[in-house]
Amino acid sequence: MSKRHYTWALLPIAAIAGQAFAEQGPSLEQLDQRIKILERQLENQKEEADAKAKDAATVAAGSNGFSIKSAKGDYEFKFRGLLQADGRFFLSDGPAASVRSNDGFLLRRVEPTFELTLGKQLFFRIQPNFAPDSATVSDVYGELRLDPAAVIRAGKFKVPVVLENLQASGATAFNERGFPNELGPNRDYGVQLGGALFGGTTSYALGIFNGASDGRDGAQQAKTAGDNRKEFAGRVFSEPFKNEPGLLQGLGFGVGGTYGTRERGTVGISDLAYRTPGQNTFFSYVSSGSVFTQSHGYEYRVSPQAYYYRNSFGLVAEYIENAQQVITNTGSKADTLHHKAYQGVANYFLTGEDASYGGLTKPKNPLGKDGYGAFELVARYGVLDIDDKTFPTFASATASASKASTWAAGLNWYPVNNLKIDLAYSLTRFDGGAAGTPSTVVVDRQDEKLVYSRFQIWF
Amino acid sequence: MLKKLIATLALGLAAPLSAYAASYQLLNVSYDPTRELYKAINTAFAADYKAKTGDTVSIQQSHGGSGKQARAVIDGLDADVVTLALAADIDAIAKNAKTIPENWQSRLPDNASPYTSTIVFLVRKGNPKQIKDWGDLIKPGVSVVTPNPKTSGGARWNYLAAYAWALKQNNKDDAKAQAYVKELYKHAPVLDTGARGATTTFVQRGIGDVLLAWENEAFLSLDEFGADKFDIVVPSLSILAEPPVSVVDKVVDKKGTRKVAEAYLKYLYTDAAQDIIAKNYYRPRNPAIAAKYADKFPKLNLVTIADFGGWTKAQQTHFADGGVFDKIYLAN
Structure with missing residues (x-):
């Protein structure tokens, strides 16, 4: 006044x-x-x-979450969250219940996220997940931020390998990530050095972890037979034109990989199972009976990857080769198996929003404010190819498919800030993986025809 | 491309030459009314230092109530030097932040106070309320402007000067002195956080009949707003104010500015700086300069902080939480 x-x-x-x-x-x-x-x-x-106001902490609330920040900005508490309520409906009739065991409604993720910045150098994040029957912790780690180019992270977090896996769960084009994610590690316990170089155009991460099974989280202090002793992981990713507006500004490319060894234990590889978009297992090793498969030696993964974003269009493309040494429990046969996967995922906003790796939380014209929200078309093609040498010694050809190919298309609707509702269809075809008549005859597993949807709140 | 190449080559050639001349930036955290003084001092010192060493110095100033400024330094404000209104505020930094050694007052002459000042009355032209001494301040209808002793160094000097007069008037009877000071603050409708704020209240906002002011601030008001608007009244008794200075050791060692910061404070004792000090109505320590400007400063009877047992005792007795000031002011 x-x-x-x-x-x-x-x-x-x-x-x-x-x-x-x-x-x-x-x-x-x-x-x-x-x-x-x-x-x-x-x-x-x-x-x-x-x-007093200058010295007082500021409270902020917006589409990116809620925060309390000290006057100098060096202490901050952030609260964010992700809710994903899914529906999966298999269209084809199938004889085996296991083919469509995941039909129905489910909570995929219920993840409140708490982030604390303590001074200029310390950062702490914890992200539990209440979706499973027993709550788990997705992320929990601390960071010592010595410099933008040198950040030490320790705890449980995503292993820096697969491009789509490193994308935030609320930002992925489809409900489930693609086949490369099945061959790469998910989260694991370990320590990592990472940072940004060359004006933020290049990021790197180097870490050592307990060792996570393909497509799964690692375990704490994993010492049971079949687990990796330790696994090294690294990734470098560059966006050379990031700071130069133009056609190539949204181009990024890089490579990630791991190397680790597995102990030769007394049990089979039971924790490895490659899944379809409907989360049904279509490949696993023989892990029980008189002759079964064990880990034996090294496992490495190499994953070249790239994305490109330009205005409303986005494309993510990645490839991964996974080599793992296995042996039968009798020792009669050992081999190094090379499994491969690749995919391309494209998205396009019909309503003019910018496509990005970080996803969308704010439509240009939300519903009820002279608009109908944002509409995004998404499409995917992906393949997971099991090494032919796997069959029949290490895996059963009548129970596990040697190849899966999938294509999918969908429509994502962002009616208002922080809300996404999607509907998609995917068709997955298999080579092998089922028994004919007689039961020793290998036939192709039935196609998976899946309609899935999601109600997502993300902030 | 060619331009970039030439610029790079020029920089490369210039670098070895410029390596001999350093550039420093100091932060002087000071009390409220010294803006004009240090603006003049800083210009003179930068020129002097450049001439002597070839190095460039730029000095940033920060001003506010002395107590508030000390609190800011304790809370992490990276002051290279502090030039505050009273020793208690620098003692507080030494005690609480441990960024200054406790013997800081022995590092420079005159207890590290390069000049002195005192407290006088600024009244409206013609002195319509006939205010001549401390006793007139509590007459009915007299409105007094003084800052808050909890945040302002000048206000603490005001308080102690008033208290000293009351003690003298009442044969050193503390109870009567406290009663007088209590009555005095009943006549103070606004307590600004610093001396400059109080000057604004009295001079610019037109509030009150008398401003208890630093002598320099009173003269500055006459210069700035006209001698036809205000008069200075010298009371029968006042107090010798000794605003002290110190390097903040931890900061200068971290920033690598100790040499230039120490030179800056030593410069305050030079003839050139003492002359600037006198011209800004602060009383110089240098006898020759003081004699040169003797006619500017009225002679008056002064008590000193030693009469209150030193700043540590005075602070604890009168201005600490729960001290005399809190008791009399809350009672009002």
């Missing part, structure tokens, strides 16, 4: 005071002093409040 406004606001008070003391009361000069004193007191109070 300006000084003039204060004066007008105070005039009635002065008038009343003047009336009350009219007979014996204060002179005009005294009343003028009183008004001036009140004005100055208000002025000082405002100065004091302004000064």
